[in-house]
Amino acid sequence: MQDVRVSPLQGGAAGDKGYGYGIPLRVDYVVAGEARSAVLETVRSGPFGHEHMSDRAQALLWAHQAFARLPRHVPSIGVGAVRADGALQSLAEAEEFFIVTRFVAGREYAGDLQRLREGAALAPLDQARADALCDYLVEIHAVRGPDPGLYVRRIRELIGHGECIFGISDSYPLPTGFITAELLRSVERQCVDWRWRLRGRGHRLRQVHGDFHPWNLLFRERTDFTVLDRSRGEWGEPADDVACLTLNYLFFSLRRHGRLEGGFETLFRGFWDRYLEHSADHEMLEVVAPFYAFRALVIASPLWYPSLDETLRRRIFDFLQAVLGETRFDPARVNDYCGA
Secondary structure (H helix, E strand, C coil), X not given: CEEEEEEECCCCCCCCCCCCCCCCEEEEEEECCEEEEEEEXXXXXXXXXXXXXXXXXXXXXXXXXXXXXXXXXXXEEEEEEECCCCCECCHHHCCEEEEEEECCCCEEHHHHHHHHHCCCCCCHHHHHHHHHHHHHHHHHHCCECCCHHHHHHHHHHHHHCCCXXXXXXXXXXXXXXXXXXXXXXXXXXXXXXXXXHHCCCHHHCEECCCCCCHHHEEECCCCCEEECCCXXXXXXXXXXXXXXXXXXXXXXXXXXXXXXXXXXXXXXXXXXXXXXXXXXXXHHHHCCHHHHHHHHHHHCCCCCCCCCCHHHHHHHHHHHHHHHCCCCCCHHHHHHHHCC
């Protein structure tokens, strides 16, 4: 290996995110006269279930195997460990772990949403890309999981995993404006009730991405895209992926309009209509609520999005509480849920 150059990858097109699980590094190098590029990434020590070295190792060892098993996902080249002095070492004496994936060029989908947030008109390409993402989810969600018990685990982890509802809730500095311990306790109690509604639906276990947000989606020309950083299991509830992406249409619209409207409403409603039509999974409307709650807790978090004003955080909390209180989600009532 020759001519090795290392540089940080600057992600986060919307410019509002204040926290991330790691900082990816682009590594450019030459092997046998051929220029190559890769991405090296670790998981930072901290909350969200990443306190112990074994927590971080688990996530990276899983990612090394799972990335290549999802269509369009960037593949892992290798996974290893580094000692305190920076040298590579056998796993038995490892202090920290890293993963190396292939470098894939592209622009984060969040950049498209930021352009709309800044006032650009919805273009035919915006609709085409949303349709492509929808069709991709329909495709991967058509693959049934091998063991219904994994569905029970995924629902349990939605509530109690360090990266999910309880972990995100624990990360809130309290009080933060109107957000109090009692408010978060109320949300948690509702989510526990939802766990018992969902845990018996093992027939819904499907192939999932697990973190299908706009910063994990890289577009090139037209509708050609690659996905990054699938998380927390190869199998789960399809509503997780749908909630993760569609909530960002709402989030960007709230920051632009204070409600869901305009191009963002077209994308949100169109995505739901297309997904339900092509997947025929209308049961999803009965199970999506706690997944929206999880994602809403993230985007309302003072840690993850420190620059949001209190009015916007209230709208997000109004949405998550209203959705948790419904037995069936209605995409046409989003502004009612937000109090907008």
